Amino acid sequence: MEKTARIAIIGGGPAGLSAGMYLEKKGYENYVIYEKSGRVGGKCWSPYYKGKRYEMGAIMGVPSYYAVHDVEEFCGITHDGPKLNRNYKNSNGDVIEPFEPKKNILKIPRLLKMKKQVKKFGEILETKYKGYDVNGHRGVAQGKCDGYAVTPFRERVQFDNPNLKDLALPFKTFCEKNGCELVQDIWIGPFTSFGYGYFDEIPAAYVLKYLDFQTTMNFVKVNLWTWENGTQYIWECLNEKLKHGAKLNSDITKVERKDGKVFITVNGQVEEFDKLIVTAPLYCGDGNRGETNGFVDYADAREDEKELFSKIDYERYTVQAVTTKPENHPEISYYVFDNMTKERLGHLMVYYRRWKENIDQMITTYALRTHKDMKEISYEDCNKVVLEDLKTMHNPAEEIHNAWSVYYFPHVYTEDYAAGWYDKVEAMQDKYDTFYAGEIMSFGDMDETAEYSRELVERFF
Numbered sequence: 001m002e003k004t005a006r007i008a009i010i011g012g013g014p015a016g017l018s019a020g021m022y023l024e025k026k027g028y029e030n031y032v033i034y035e036k037s038g039r040v041g042g043k044c045w046s047p048y049y050k051g052k053r054y055e056m057g058a059i060m061g062v063p064s065y066y067a068v069h070d071v072e073e074f075c076g077i078t079h080d081g082p083k084l085n086r087n088y089k090n091s092n093g094d095v096i097e098p099f100e101p102k103k104n105i106l107k108i109p110r111l112l113k114m115k116k117q118v119k120k121f122g123e124i125l126e127t128k129y130k131g132y133d134v135n136g137h138r139g140v141a142q143g144k145c146d147g148y149a150v151t152p153f154r155e156r157v158q159f160d161n162p163n164l165k166d167l168a169l170p171f172k173t174f175c176e177k178n179g180c181e182l183v184q185d186i187w188i189g190p191f192t193s194f195g196y197g198y199f200d201e202i203p204a205a206y207v208l209k210y211l212d213f214q215t216t217m218n219f220v221k222v223n224l225w226t227w228e229n230g231t232q233y234i235w236e237c238l239n240e241k242l243k244h245g246a247k248l249n250s251d252i253t254k255v256e257r258k259d260g261k262v263f264i265t266v267n268g269q270v271e272e273f274d275k276l277i278v279t280a281p282l283y284c285g286d287g288n289r290g291e292t293n294g295f296v297d298y299a300d301a302r303e304d305e306k307e308l309f310s311k312i313d314y315e316r317y318t319v320q321a322v323t324t325k326p327e328n329h330p331e332i333s334y335y336v337f338d339n340m341t342k343e344r345l346g347h348l349m350v351y352y353r354r355w356k357e358n359i360d361q362m363i364t365t366y367a368l369r370t371h372k373d374m375k376e377i378s379y380e381d382c383n384k385v386v387l388e389d390l391k392t393m394h395n396p397a398e399e400i401h402n403a404w405s406v407y408y409f410p411h412v413y414t415e416d417y418a419a420g421w422y423d424k425v426e427a428m429q430d431k432y433d434t435f436y437a438g439e440i441m442s443f444g445d446m447d448e449t450a451e452y453s454r455e456l457v458e459r460f461f
């Protein structure tokens with residue numbers, strides 16, 4: 001592609017901004033990033049309270065966040081935030097230590113079995129499922145590994161491994177098939193409570209590409225990155241550093257692709273481009289439940305785009321930021337495993353205390369409102385339940401300061417995954433002078449989305 005190509009990027013979150021960075025690094029400087037809202041960062045949203053920033057969206061990273069590290073280097077910043085720590089409570093609000101054998105004499109056989117299974121699982125992933133962890137989903141449904149290794153050098157890897165087809169199975173079934181069902185006790189902490197759904201519905205591919213063995217062990221050991229000024233700051237810094245920062249408050253009403261050009265109507269003006277990269281949601285449901293609209297709603301979507309994108313579902317992940325009376329402030333963040341089952345949909349799964357030294361700060365709460373086989377819990381009902389749960393946890397809220405329910409972790413289910421959904425979409429890259437990136441193409445975290453943008457630029461530009 002000519003380096004002078006005019007490229008539009010829809011979305012000023014991690015995927016869109018890092019697409020801009022990698023394009024620039026490769027010599028493509030004629031790009032424009034359109035962001036619908038009045039700020040960059042997307043689901044990295046770190047508002048201020050009394051001079052400090054708290055997290056309404058992304059919180060943490062791990063040392064294998066290589067794309068985020070590229071951004072840090074590009075901007076001259078680092079992960080300088082408060083150290084994370086956590087404890088556990090049951091649904092009655094009692095502190096528990098579920099992984100401590102001495103505190104769970106009756107559970108010792110299960111804990112020992114789990115430990116063995118975790119070791120076995122690690123070995124199986126490295127051998128039987130070699131190549132499971134590369135970014136993106138190209139070839140997986142056909143039993144192929146096709147991507148870049150998860151190392152700072154991102155070596156190109158391409159080989160056949162028919163076992164990889166198993167990654168289309170729901171994670172629960174995948175674990176059972178491999179005789180490792182107890183590993184779910186470990187994987188669930190940074191998965192379900194982080195809003196990514198339940199193991200009986202979500203294909204193992206998503207679980208394991210995000211929570212590869214190394215990343216899961218980093219969560220277990222609390223070897224995690226945070227940013228003092230919040231995750232939003234990473235993307236604010238990148239936006240500042242880019243030759244063309246995102247155009248905020250861009251209202252795109254039409255995208256028309258014809259005669260090898262892309263015409264975008266934005267804030268009433270028509271702009272002409274050679275190529276388009278979409279990092280914003282492609283599809284948001286049938287309109288009855290969508291909190292936002294998708295690419296298919298404002299673009300001249302073709303039949304294959306409509307058909308494939310209509311298979312996308314997403315989580316409704318609900319966050320509230322509250323303050324408490326000093327005597328009710330939690331001394332640490334808590335995970336509530338009892339509430340991470342679909343029977344307890346809509347309940348508080350984790351609450352996060354960010355600032356150790358300062359109790360006049362926000363506590364953020366997290367709950368899921370959807371499971372594919374269940375009736376969705378309304379946003380209002382969910383928020384009420386969570387506030388009741390905080391009382392049960394002995395940390396009642398005094399005042400609610402902020403809340404949102406986000407379009408979160410777009411994904412497809414087992415049947416479509418196994419039928420090669422990703423290979424069909426990958427085969428459509430550039431077909432309509434359009435490239436698809438963002439969470440759906442890899443996974444809903446900062447690094448996987450930024451890494452996918454890196455690979456997209458590497459592969460096509």
Ligand SMILES: Cc1cc2nc3c(=O)[nH]c(=O)nc-3n(C[C@H](O)[C@H](O)[C@H](O)COP(=O)(O)OP(=O)(O)OC[C@H]3O[C@@H](n4cnc5c(N)ncnc54)[C@H](O)[C@@H]3O)c2cc1C
Nearest residue numbers: 011013014015036042043057058059060280439444445446
């Ligand atoms: C509560 C919560 C906790 C999380 N915790 C973590 C964590 O600890 N670690 C981690 O790595 N990740 C975490 N994530 C996930 C992470 O924030 C997302 O995966 C990441 O932000 C995705 O980047 P993206 O650019 O693909 O999408 P987004 O961040 O959603 O950005 C998309 C952007 O596109 C814009 N947009 C949408 N439609 C249009 C349109 N029509 N025109 C123009 N612009 C448009 C949006 O306004 C938005 O700015 C968390 C997210 C949430 C909500």
